[in-house]
Amino acid sequence: MSWIFWAILSAVFAAGTALLAKVGVEHIDSNLATAIRTTVVLFFTWAIVLGLNAHRGLPAIERRSWIFLVLSGLCTGLSWLCYFRALQLGPVSGVAPIDKLSVAIVIVFAWLFLGESLTPMKILGASLVTAGALVLAFA
Known part of the structure; x- marks a missing residue:
């Protein structure tokens, strides 16, 4: 698997x-x-x-x-x-999305500290995750 x-x-x-x-x-x-x-x-x-x-x-x-x-x-x-x-x-529907901001944070930290690539698509994806998490948390 x-x-x-x-x-x-x-x-x-x-x-x-x-x-x-x-x-x-x-x-x-x-x-x-x-x-x-x-x-x-x-x-x-x-x-x-x-x-x-x-x-x-x-x-x-x-x-x-x-x-x-x-x-x-x-x-x-x-x-x-x-x-x-x-x-x-x-509310759990607000806490959980904010917690998932870790996705965007880990992408940036993986680039800074582990040398992983930070492509335009990853930047776009991280931005969408961030925007989506904030919309879900505060809607």
């Missing part, structure tokens, strides 16, 4: 995350809700890793990978904390 299949599944599950989280965070502290969600993710992913014997690759992970994965985890945690607080305060 191609990356497109997995990306579509990711989008479907992300939509489910937003809708379910909006209801789940309704009457509790957003940080507590994030901790509960993160605990579920922790146990779920380790169950998959252990079930597939992927944990055997732990000793082979290089220091550089550890550093970047830890930093990525910190960004994920901060993103989730902010996302859940935004869900608690605002």
Whole structure:
């Protein structure tokens, strides 16, 4: 299966995350809700890793990978904390599109920091995503 299949599944599950989280965070502290969600993710992913014997690759992970994965985890945690607080305060139909501005941001950062190409079509696409997200969030 191609990356497109997995990306579509990711989008479907992300939509489910937003809708379910909006209801789940309704009457509790957003940080507590994030901790509960993160605990579920922790146990779920380790169950998959252990079930597939992927944990055997732990000793082979290089220091550089550890550093970047830890930093990525910190960004994920901060993103989730902010996302859940935004869900608690605002409409899911506004929060989710603004969250998706990360698409445009990652295109620019991938160009700046990873040397990925920034073609006119990518600039147009990022602009459309940005405009669409803002229209959806504030319409």
